[in-house]
Amino acid sequence: MAMSEKDKKIVTYLLPVLVLGALYWFGYQDENSWWNNYNKWEAEITEKDKKLHEAMEQEKNLETLKAEVEAMKSELDIAERLLPKENDVEGLLEKIPELVERAGIPRTAISRIGLGAQNSREEYKEWPISIDITELTFSQMVHLLNEFDNFERMLDLTNLPLVVKDANENILALNLVVNVYVFKETAPEAAPGTPAE
Secondary structure (H helix, E strand, C coil), X not given: CCCCHHHHHHHHHHHHHHHHHHHHHHCCCCCCCHHHHHHHHHHHHHHHHHHHHHHHHHHHHHHHHHHHHHXXXXXXXXXXXXXXXXXXXXXXXXXXXXXXHHCCCCHHHEEEEEECCCEECCCEEEEEEEEEEEEEEHHHHHHHHHHHHCCCCCXXXXXXXXXXXXXXXXXXXXXXXXXXXXXXXXXXXXXXXXXXX
C-alpha cells in the first residue's frame, strides 16, 4: 500500500510530536507528576515498613528486658531483707542477746559481744561479730545454732571453738564468730552536668 503525499505530511508532522510526547512521558516529566510520586511513595512505604519491623523487634526485646528487670527487683528485695544496711548493724547487735535467750541461755552467760573490723568486698561488706558465752549445755548450743540458722538476716558462723568447763555437768564455754553481710551503700550517680554535693 502506497502512501499518499498527504499521509506522508501527516506522518512527518505527527511522528516528531509522538516521539517528543513519549520522551516527555518517560523521562522528562515534572518532578510532581504521578509517575515520579509513585516511586517516592514506594520508597517511603518500604522505609516505613522497615522501621515498623525494627520497632516490633525492639518491643519484643523491651518485654524481655522488663521481665529481666522484674526478676532483678525481686532478687534485690530478697537480698535487702537478708542483708542489713550499715545503719542496721547496731540493731542486729541488740537482737543477738534475744537469740541467745530464745535458745534457753540466760543473758548473764554472755560475757562479750564485739563488732570486728569490716572486710570490704565488691558489692558488700562483711562484719564479724564475736560472741563469748561463758556457760551453756550441748543442747543449748544446738538450739543457739538453730536460732542463728533461722534468723531473719543472713549470718555465717565462721569460728566455733568449744571449751569444756565441766564434763560431768555437760557445761561448755563458747567463743563464736558470726559474719554479717552488709550492702555497700553507694550514693546515686549524678547526671552529667549537675554539680556534685
